Amino acid sequence: MxxxxxxxxxxxxxxxxxxxxxxxxxxxxxxxxxxxxxxxxxxxxxxxxxxxxxxxxxxxxxxxxxxxxxxxxxxxxxxxxxxxxxxxxxxxxxxxxxxxxxxxxxxxxxxxxxxxxxxxxxxxxxxxxxxxxxxxxxxxxxxxxxxxxxxxxxxxxxxGGVVRLRNQAEQDAWSPADGSLGWRLDTGALLNRVSGVWRVVAGSSDTRNRAVGTTNTFTNPTTPSDFTQTADKDALDMTFVKHSAGTTLRVSMQIPFVFSSGAAQVLSAVINIAGTDYVVAAQVVPTAPFYGTLTAVRDITGVAAGSTAIKPRVQSQSAASVAVNATTRVSYRVDEI
Structure with missing residues (x-):
């Protein structure tokens, strides 16, 4: 030889x-x-x-x-x-x-x-x-x-060892056999290769939890609308690093609200991911006034890998006035699974 x-x-x-x-x-x-x-x-x-x-x-x-x-x-x-x-x-x-x-x-x-x-x-x-x-x-x-x-x-x-991958470009360029492990140096995520796709084992999640500083009033938000107070909007927005196009984002949300005017209809808590709106929680409310909380969990597929802008929004079915009062705590969590 x-x-x-x-x-x-x-x-x-x-x-x-x-x-x-x-x-x-x-x-x-x-x-x-x-x-x-x-x-x-x-x-x-x-x-x-x-x-x-x-x-x-x-x-x-x-x-x-x-x-x-x-x-x-x-x-x-x-x-x-x-x-x-x-x-x-x-x-x-x-x-x-x-x-x-x-x-x-x-x-x-x-x-x-x-x-x-x-x-x-x-x-x-x-x-x-x-x-x-x-x-x-x-x-x-x-x-x-x-x-x-x-x-x-x-x-x-x-x-069989864990390969350190510097960033998304290195991850995308490395195509090992299923069962191979990688570790992202930039995000700290542990990755496993499954069916030809990188899956996150641990390390890719983010949370926003804020007691809003000033009442946010949504007037006729018949299309998904951002939080109206800049300080609250900025604090609730996040940039999330998604490691693989083949993984799912699990979003859980909780938005307490006051439905102060409007006919019976559906109110929704919406998550905007990379410019696309997804309804996470929806609730039928009676004729105003009504107090409630929009809360649910949704799995979202088809989101591209990479750095992704995410923000919570509120939507009404028809004309309405909806408020998230000062000191009310708004929270949501995003996990890559």
Whole structure:
């Protein structure tokens, strides 16, 4: 068995997608930054901390270790505009079919091209991107103003382990077998792959619970209407991160109300999700006056993944005056299931 065949056999030791391709990335020791700025000016540098990683070439993994902090030189800042540099790690290989000229491990940087709208340059084949560095004009150290270092390294894990996913884009790009686990670094949600879709195991829920500061009066709200007092509306609005298009949002609501004028009709508590209104609770009320509470739970499907604006609203069937009085407590909860 030659080294390439052995490498392909070892692919089963790390996380893979549904095609069997191993996932390259860093085996995380921690959640700290790997690439950090320094005050060095001759030349500018960034520091790369110790790490272990799996790189993928010729269909199989190649293990690499950086056992201590490495200073990587950054080229002199451009005289105009900005550029994006990419810090990367790569294991050179001289044995055929590779022809790198050495077998040394390399941590280096690809210098981008200055531009008013700079783009990220490509890194060598088989390399693992660790971070990008935005270098503006005139800086003399990476601690200087306008320098932005973004950690971009992907993470991997042993087979059956939990893969850390930096954001929604990384989650969407990773398609492992059912039963695989992922953890979103940006939201803290634990994910499980079920029937080809990421499902939330834990971590994706949000609640609003507010004693309204001033009476909110809804006059003839025959279309879903926002809370009328700005402070209350702002406090009740939320931005919710939904992790998968295939999951369900479970919404529970409770809105106490005073039906002060109007004929017998239906009043509704509505949740607006990404611009679409959904009736969560509806109650038949007699001719005013009447006091009650709109409360119910509804499961909502078909909401796209990503950051989603959510807000509670009130609706009447016909002409009416509805109030949510000062100090009345309005609450709702959203869970991704």
């Amino acid at each position: 030659d080294s390439l065949e052995l490498r392909k056999n070892l692919a089963g030791l790390i996380a893979r997608d549904t095609t069997g391709a191993p996932r390259d990335g860093v085996f995380p020791r921690h959640s700290n930054a790997l690439v950090t700025a320094t005050a060095s000016t001759g030349p500018m540098t960034v520091n790369v901390a110790a790490f272990e990683a799996a790189l993928v070439r010729q269909g199989g993994p190649l293990w690499m270790q950086n056992d201590g902090t490495v200073a990587v030189s950054i080229a002199t800042a451009p005289v105009a505009n900005s550029r994006i540099d990419v810090v990367y790690a790569r294991q050179n290989e001289s044995a055929a079919p590779m022809s790198d000229g050495s077998d040394t491990a390399v941590i280096d940087v690809v210098t981008g091209t200055p531009s008013g709208s700079p783009v990220k340059p490509s890194i060598p084949v088989g390399a693992l991107e660790l971070a990008t560095v935005v270098v503006p004009t005139g800086v003399t150290a990476t601690t200087g103003g306008g320098v932005v270092i973004t950690q971009t390294y992907a993470c991997t894990a042993s087979s």
